[in-house]
Amino acid sequence: MNKTSVDSIKIQKAQEKINFARAEMSKVIVGQTNLIDRLLGTLLVHGHILLEGVPGLAKTSACLALAKTCKLDFQRIQFTPDLLPSDLIGNKVFNPKDQSFYVRKGPVFTNIILADEINRSPAKVQSALLEAMQERQVTIGEETFALPEVFITLATQNPIEQEGTFSLPEAQVDRFFFKTIVNYPSDKEELLILKQVEKQDFSQIKPSLSIKDIKEMQNLIDEIFVDESVYNYITQIIFLSRNPKKYGLENLSKMIAYGASPRGTINLMRGAKINALFEGRGYITPDDVKSIAMDVLRHRIIPTFEAEADNVTSEDIIQEILDNVEAP
Numbered sequence: 001m002n003k004t005s006v007d008s009i010k011i012q013k014a015q016e017k018i019n020f021a022r023a024e025m026s027k028v029i030v031g032q033t034n035l036i037d038r039l040l041g042t043l044l045v046h047g048h049i050l051l052e053g054v055p056g057l058a059k060t061s062a063c064l065a066l067a068k069t070c071k072l073d074f075q076r077i078q079f080t081p082d083l084l085p086s087d088l089i090g091n092k093v094f095n096p097k098d099q100s101f102y103v104r105k106g107p108v109f110t111n112i113i114l115a116d117e118i119n120r121s122p123a124k125v126q127s128a129l130l131e132a133m134q135e136r137q138v139t140i141g142e143e144t145f146a147l148p149e150v151f152i153t154l155a156t157q158n159p160i161e162q163e164g165t166f167s168l169p170e171a172q173v174d175r176f177f178f179k180t181i182v183n184y185p186s187d188k189e190e191l192l193i194l195k196q197v198e199k200q201d202f203s204q205i206k207p208s209l210s211i212k213d214i215k216e217m218q219n220l221i222d223e224i225f226v227d228e229s230v231y232n233y234i235t236q237i238i239f240l241s242r243n244p245k246k247y248g249l250e251n252l253s254k255m256i257a258y259g260a261s262p263r264g265t266i267n268l269m270r271g272a273k274i275n276a277l278f279e280g281r282g283y284i285t286p287d288d289v290k291s292i293a294m295d296v297l298r299h300r301i302i303p304t305f306e307a308e309a310d311n312v313t314s315e316d317i318i319q320e321i322l323d324n325v326e327a328p
Helices: 008-026 033-044 059-070 085-089 123-135 187-196 211-223 228-242 262-278 286-297 305-309 314-324
Strands: 049-052 074-078 090-095 100-105 112-116 137-140 143-146 152-157 178-181 256-258
Touching: 008 033, 008 059, 008 211, 008 262, 033 049, 033 059, 033 152, 033 178, 033 211, 033 262, 059 074, 059 112, 059 152, 085 090, 085 123, 085 137, 090 137, 100 143, 123 137, 123 152, 178 286, 211 262, 228 262, 228 286, 228 314, 262 286, 286 314
Parallel strands: 049 152, 049 178, 074 112, 112 152
Antiparallel strands: 090 100, 137 143
């Protein structure tokens, strides 16, 4: 396959639909363009996304706007310390009339599930969600039930308050396609939010992406061309995160406890494909890789205690890696 083998008309039509979806979500979400793009991108690669930010930054509203834009079923679950796996996936209920058990499905059986403050629930609940995220199925008793064909998890966590929270297992964190940091709006955006606060109406969002559209775009992303030099560029970024000494970066090796997994390699490529599609191209460039690298890798490259003591974050490490890998 080469650059010309990707149907440019399909790419153009997909970009138009994506831009329309962006515009519809922006009717109720001021600013936060990166958040909107990451939510749409997650949907188009069968992925899941972890959103981190202080309360009040429209994380929940953005998730609801995504559901309205794509006309998908949406469920929100507030994760709490006393939440049980059955509250998420469902359970078997005894029917005294015929002395039998029947399955009552939980809220996870939907297209978009918002796991609000996911780190407030213990490991049992998180492990129940892990099966849904990875296998796209749920086991209740001895029966296994498939989830809807379009299914994504949007999880949020508050970085400020740590009391009464449970750290997410690394295996679960790695299964989030993106970890996106939601920041404060600019002063102009804040003023616009203030003026529009009484006018926010989700009913004004027009559905712009159907399930058929989503499936077609998912297939189209698979067709986007990747040059051999870009494959090498991606693998060099990942290998540098695992073995900085080999690249002559002795100081960086002291800052990285664990590098990115092979899932990170795959998602870095797929994330770059998302960016290319959003830009209306049928091929990816090194700039696509760079633009997506933070959200794909910040939860996969783990800093050492020494790095944390020096206030070196995973973002600092990723930027150092990008600066030291020559783009083709």
